[in-house]
Amino acid sequence: MPRRAHDYRGLTQLSRLRLLRAIQRTPGLLLSELAEIAELHTNTAREHLRVLEDEGLVRSETQPTGGxxxxxxxxLPVREADSSPAASRRVAAATASGDALRRMSPDLDSSADLGTAATHQLDALYEHLEDAGLQPDLDERELTMTLAPCPYHRAVEEDRPLVCSVHARLVQDVLTQVPGPIELRRVDPFVTPHSCVIALGMKGEATRVPRTRRPAAAPDEGH
Incomplete structure (x- = not known):
């Protein structure tokens, strides 16, 4: 299927994920510092950061020195939608699309149970995960999103914590960009070889589902 114009390119390369994780962990780093952390040439890091910025995943600002x-x-990471034109456009498009879908299919409207603010948070998160190629399956009753098949399941074992930590932080940031009561509770990574589960919750309420654990490997035949 052709890539949509607004799909993320920034999350398709591990080098960009390393840059994004560094920014998430230590906001306010310089280009030279980020290039060193990601073990990239400065020009390569600059190009990757431009892509991340164009997609509303990071933002840049000048640091006054007085000299x-x-x-x-x-x-810096994008924590507020109005700090990034790209993030602001994504949030507005996601909520407008969700509202239009609910008008056309009222049976899909859960805002009476969750509230409008929570529903718009889920709209933005769903669009974010879909644009990242994670194919979310939302359960509005249990407040979970299953991501399957995960396009990162082929990542080598040492890269999986990088992938999961970056996406978990992005989920938190997207939920913050749309004011509302939904918050991230946890990410259960690779509960099957190809899928992960995001558990959400309403502020002040307990998480609705227990932790999803990856099933133990079946014993070899003959053992």
Whole structure:
């Protein structure tokens, strides 16, 4: 299927994921610092960061020094939608699309149970995960999203914590960008070889589902 114009490219390469994780962990790093952390040439890191910024995953700002010369540029995660034009457009498009779908199919409207704010948070999160190629399956009663098949299941074992930690932080950021009561409770990674589960919750309420654990491997035949 052709890639949609607004699908994420920034999450398709491990180098960009490493840059994004560094920014998530230590907001305000310089280009040179990020390039060193990700073990990239400065020009390569700059190009990756431009893609991440264009897609609303990070933002840059100049850091006043009070001295002469060009002020340095630092990179930060996008935690508020209005801090990034791309993130703001995504949130607006997701909520508008969700509202239009509910008008056409009232049986899909759960806002009476969850509230409008929570429903718009789920709209934004669903669109974010779908654009990232994670094919979310939302259970509005249990407040879970199953991601299957996970496009990162072929990542080598040492890269999986990187992939999971970046996406978990992005889920938190997307939920923050749309004011409402939904919050991330946990991510259950690779509950099957190809799928993960995101458990959400309403503020002030207990998580609705127990932790999903990956089933133990079946013993070899003849043992």
């Amino acid at each position: 002469r010369g060009r002020p340095p540029i630092v990179y």
